Amino acid sequence: MKKEIKSFEDLDIYRLAENLGDRIWDVVINWPDFAKNSLGYQLVKSADSIGANISEGFGRFHFAENRQFCRIARGSLVETRHWLRRAYKRKLLREDEVEELKGLLDELAPRLNAYINSIGKKQKSDK
Numbered sequence: 001m002k003k004e005i006k007s008f009e010d011l012d013i014y015r016l017a018e019n020l021g022d023r024i025w026d027v028v029i030n031w032p033d034f035a036k037n038s039l040g041y042q043l044v045k046s047a048d049s050i051g052a053n054i055s056e057g058f059g060r061f062h063f064a065e066n067r068q069f070c071r072i073a074r075g076s077l078v079e080t081r082h083w084l085r086r087a088y089k090r091k092l093l094r095e096d097e098v099e100e101l102k103g104l105l106d107e108l109a110p111r112l113n114a115y116i117n118s119i120g121k122k123q124k125s126d127k
Contacts, residue, residue, distance in 0.1 A: 008058035013108065013115050017051035017073070020080075020104045027097055035092050043083035049076035050108070054115075063120030070116045077109055 008014050024047045028040035050073045057069025084101055087093045093101075 008055040011054065011058070011115070013111050014051055014054045014058075016104065016108045016111065017047075017054055020101070020108060021047040021051055023101060023104065024080075027093065027101075031092055035087075035090070039083060039086055039090065039092065043080065043087060046076050046079040046083055049073070050080065050112075054112075067116055067119045070112065070119065074109075074112055074116070077105060077112065081105060 003010065005011060021044070025044055028036055028044055031040050053069045053073035053076060057066040057073070060066050060069065084093065084098065084105075088098050
């Protein structure tokens with residue numbers, strides 16, 4: 001039996017995005033000031049934008065609007081990959097941090113795509 005989705009907080013993709021944003025925050029908060037205030041700010045902002053856009057889309061009345069906000073979330077996910085690459089190249093991230101964060105992104109991306117494709121489609125009932 002499928003769990004009923006009443007709020008954006010019930011969405012697995014939202015919780016994954018929230019976890020990604022929190023993990024990135026935990027890493028960036030310990031960076032030196034210049035790195036934190038430049039690259040770190042952009043990285044946190046792009047990661048938090050994923051969940052923010054999923055939640056905003058969920059609150060929209062029309063399916064097309066929800067899909068559009070989720071596409072923006074997908075763009076923020078790709079932007080987050082960019083900032084993680086920059087942070088690694090600039091020696092702000094350790095190899096284990098990169099692997100953990102990349103794993104979260106790799107899990108979230110296809111699930112976000114599947115969610116976008118499901119918006120507005122009737123769910124088959126379990127019989």
